[in-house]
Amino acid sequence: SGVTNTVDPLGGSYYVEWLTDRMEEDAYRYFDRIESLGGVIPAIETGFFQREIAEAAYRQQRAIDEEERIVVSVNRYTSAEEVEIPILMVDEESERQQIERLRRYRAGRDESRMRTALADLRRAAEGEENIMPPIMKAASSRATLGEICGVLREVFGEYREPPIY
Secondary structure: OOOOHHHOOOOEEEEHHHHHHHHHHHHHHHHHHHOOOOOHHHHHHHHHHHHHHHHHHHHHHHHHHOOOOOEEOEEEOOOOOOOOOOOOOOOOOHHHHHHHHHHHHHHHHOOOHHHHHHHHHHHHHHHOOOOOOHHHHHHOOOHHHHHHHHHHHHHHHHOOOOOOO
């Protein structure tokens, strides 16, 4: 942003105002670009956002590689010795305990109420209504995140990212 390059960025706030105006102009230009593609959904379907992310990641990595952007311990002030990062291994006992907690959680719910809540969620997802209230109702009826997501996956399918290059 360059805010550290001005003597007193908050003195009179002219610089902050200028930065804010510039960010707003850039944002509106970007929104106009998305609108010119037909809106957010067509932009997603054509891979616009994925391309934008990939290109930004490429530019950032290139700036790091060429040391135009300094990242401590990545391209400056690095350690000569390799640091071993331990791999998290979940022991069987922890897994068994979690499965038991889930079993008790499910046993403590009103199965009929939970099934009704999931059916309401399915109807909402298949229609045009806001799905957040039925999601909240399903969670309150002790449906698990996996059960809620399962209903949504059955209705909407799984998103498959289009190839971008």
